[in-house]
Amino acid sequence: MKNSSSSPLFVQLGALILFFLLSLLRSPVTASAEIGFMSPELAAFKARWLMAKNNWGILSTISVDLGGAPFGNVVSFSDGEPGHGFGVPYFYLAKLEPKGGYEINGTRAALTVSEDPLGTCRKDAQNPNCSRISLTGKLKWISLENPEIKFAQVALFTKHPEMKDWQSYRSFQIYKLDLEDIFLFYLFGSPMHLTPKDYLKVPPI
Amino acid sequence: MKNSSSSPLFVQLGALILFFLLSLLRSPVTASAEIGFMSPELAAFKARWLMAKNNWGILSTISVDLGGAPFGNVVSFSDGEPGHGFGVPYFYLAKLEPKGGYEINGTRAALTVSEDPLGTCRKDAQNPNCSRISLTGKLKWISLENPEIKFAQVALFTKHPEMKDWQSYRSFQIYKLDLEDIFLFYLFGSPMHLTPKDYLKVPPI
Numbered sequence: 577m578k579n580s581s582s583s584p585l586f587v588q589l590g591a592l593i594l595f596f597l598l599s600l601l602r603s604p605v606t607a608s609a610e611i612g613f614m615s616p617e618l619a620a621f622k623a624r625w626l627m628a629k630n631n632w633g634i635l636s637t638i639s640v641d642l643g644g645a646p647f648g649n650v651v652s653f654s655d656g657e658p659g660h661g662f663g664v665p666y667f668y669l670a671k672l673e674p675k676g677g678y679e680i681n682g683t684r685a686a687l688t689v690s691e692d693p694l695g696t697c698r699k700d701a702q703n704p705n706c707s708r709i710s711l712t713g714k715l716k717w718i719s720l721e722n723p724e725i726k727f728a729q730v731a732l733f734t735k736h737p738e739m740k741d742w743q744s745y746r747s748f749q750i751y752k753l754d755l756e757d758i759f760l761f762y763l764f765g766s767p768m769h770l771t772p773k774d775y776l777k778v779p780p781i
Numbered sequence: 782m783k784n785s786s787s788s789p790l791f792v793q794l795g796a797l798i799l800f801f802l803l804s805l806l807r808s809p810v811t812a813s814a815e816i817g818f819m820s821p822e823l824a825a826f827k828a829r830w831l832m833a834k835n836n837w838g839i840l841s842t843i844s845v846d847l848g849g850a851p852f853g854n855v856v857s858f859s860d861g862e863p864g865h866g867f868g869v870p871y872f873y874l875a876k877l878e879p880k881g882g883y884e885i886n887g888t889r890a891a892l893t894v895s896e897d898p899l900g901t902c903r904k905d906a907q908n909p910n911c912s913r914i915s916l917t918g919k920l921k922w923i924s925l926e927n928p929e930i931k932f933a934q935v936a937l938f939t940k941h942p943e944m945k946d947w948q949s950y951r952s953f954q955i956y957k958l959d960l961e962d963i964f965l966f967y968l969f970g971s972p973m974h975l976t977p978k979d980y981l982k983v984p985p986i
Contacts, residue, residue, distance in 0.1 A: 632906035634893045636841030636851040642962065646841040646851055648893030648915050650966070652907035668907075674915075674964050674972055688839045688853030693898060700943045701837035702857035702873075710853050710879075738905045757847065759879050761855070767879055 619768045620778050623760045626691060626709050628661030628781040631735055633689035641673045652739070653687065654731040661781045664755065665711065666718070666728040668739050670747040680751060681717035686710050687753055704763045713756040717749060725750065824973045825983050828965045831896060831914050833866030833986040836940055838894035840872070846880045857944070858892065859936040866986045869960065870916065871923070871933040873944050875952040885956060886922035891915050892958055909968045918961040922954060930955065 614622070632652045639647035649672050653665040665687055671677040672685075688710045691697045697706035718728050728750045733740050742748045758775045759767035819827070837857045844852035854877050858870040870892055876882040877890075893915040896902045902911035923933050933955045937944050947953045963980045964972035 632895070632897060634839035634841070634853055634895075636839070636853040636891075638843060638849075638851050642917060644843075645889050645917055645961075646843050646891045647917065648839055648841040648853065648891045650893060650895045650897075650906055650911075650913040652905050674962070674974065684850050686841075686851045686853045688841075688855060690837070690839075690855045692837060692855075700857055700941050701855055702941070703943055706855075708855040712847060712850055712852065736905050736907070738908055756850075757879070769879065 614762060614768065616768075616770070616774055619760050619762070620770055620774045621781075622707060622762070623709050623758055623770060623775055624661065624663050624778040624781050626689060626707060626760075627655050627663055627665065627711075629694055630689045630691075632693070633665075633687050635667070635672065636686040636688065637672050637683055639673055640678050641675045647672070647674065651687070652732075652736050654735040656727075656731045656780065657734045659780070663776050663778065664752055666731050666750060666752045667715070668732055668736070668742060668748050669715075669751055670745065670749075677747070680715050680749070683715045684713075685715050685753060686712045704761060708761045710759045710761075710767070711753060711755055711757070712759075713754045715751045716754045717751055724752075728752065819967060819973065821973075821975070821979055824965050824967070825975055825979045826986075827912060827967065828914050828963055828975060828980055829866065829868050829983040829986050831894060831912055831965075832860050832868055832870065832916075834899055835894045835896075837898070838870075838892050840877065841891040841893065842877050842888055844878055845883055846878045852877070852879065856892070857937075857941050859940040861932075861936045861985065862939045864985070868981050868983065869957055871936050871955060871957045872920075873937055873941070873947060873953050874920075874956055875950065875954075882952070885920055885954070888920045889918075890920050890958060891917045909966060913966045915964045915966075915972070916958060916960055916962070917964075918959045920956045921959045922956055929957075933957065 632650060634648045635651045636646060636648050639645050651667050653667050655661040655663050655665050669680055672680060672683065689708060690701055691707045692701045699705040718725050755772040758770040758772065760770060761767040837855060839853045840856045841851060841853050844850050856872050858872050860866040860868050860870050874885055877885060877888065894913060895906055896912045897906045904910040923930050960977040963975040965975060966972040
């Protein structure tokens with residue numbers, strides 16, 4: 577039991593090989609949903625693949641303007657340069673509320689991303705064969721003095737070249753999602769729950 | 782002033798003609814964002830077009846499981862048969878929480894939809910030239926005894942044929958979003974605020 581929880585190298589390698597074999601099929605998600613079982617290691621790979629390949633999602637927040645009602649914003653994100661995604665999404669945001677420009681730093685949020693825009697699922701977007709992920713946590717401002725800013729800028733500007741032009745709008749600032757919980761949806765019913773530790777230990781994708 | 786607020790026929794016709802002319806360009810949203818102005822009538826047309834053409838979005842809710850944190854689910858929706866979209870989104874849902882299966886009826890939610898999956902915007906998903914919409918309100922269960930069920934079933938099953946197979950899962954039920962506020966994002970800054978009345982008076986799309 578200790579071995580399986582500490583995930584030794586051969587387990588990770590095994591999951592990597594399984595993931596590669598499944599990816600030879602049209603979509604890794606299709607294959608696994610048909611099989612109907614996914615190990616935590618494979619789920620973590622899938623989650624990281626979905627985040628590394630995708631460019632946008634929807635940030636759910638609780639709106640002050642709307643008296644505490646849920647609200648959603650379409651946001652572009654990046655977890656690193658192509659091929660070097662580390663799993664933590666960075667954003668370039670000005671405001672998230674319909675009207676007011678409240679403090680974004682520290683805001684509770686969930687980023688939800690669908691496999692649909694990747695073109696790898698041929699099913700309905702709500703079919704579990706078309707995977708999706710929801711990452712929850714708090715938005716954290718990355719100041720220009722923070723050493724992390726360089727990584728974040730390269731991550732965002734390589735995947736979203738247009739964002740360079742947005743620098744002239746001083747209201748745009750870089751934030752990341754400080755991860756708390758990760759939920760991968762791949763079968764009807766409850767999503768697979770991953771901890772940030774499970775999710776972040778996958779090598780860069 | 783009274784005339785403009787009551788939107789007489791010639792204003793609606795004018796907006797319709799303007800919308801058609803703009804649609805001759807690649808994307809109506811691109812054109813209007815460059816012009817930098819949009820009348821409430823045109824905004825309502827754009828909002829309804831975006832909802833009629835799109836098949837999925839993300840439903841933001843406040844999660845009980847996560848202690849009141851925001852959460853997001855990828856959902857397929859339909860506002861009517863193709864060419865007959867009336868603007869109110871219907872869903873086929875089993876549950877919205879990561880773990881528990883709490884009551885969905887009456888839940889506060891926001892449906893956020895991006896133009897990106899339509900392939901009509903060539904810009905970054907967060908660029909305002911790629912329009913997006915967020916509709917807020919409460920989810921309302923449509924029982925099998927409700928006369929509205931027939932419209933809802935036809936709306937969902939024509940745009941999402943796979944959903945017919947989900948009928949065997951008794952946990953799936955039809956809901957609609959009882960609209961409260963509609964926000965159309967088409968320029969940097971604040972979104973355009975539409976009332977359900979503005980939004981619903983556009984003819985079927």
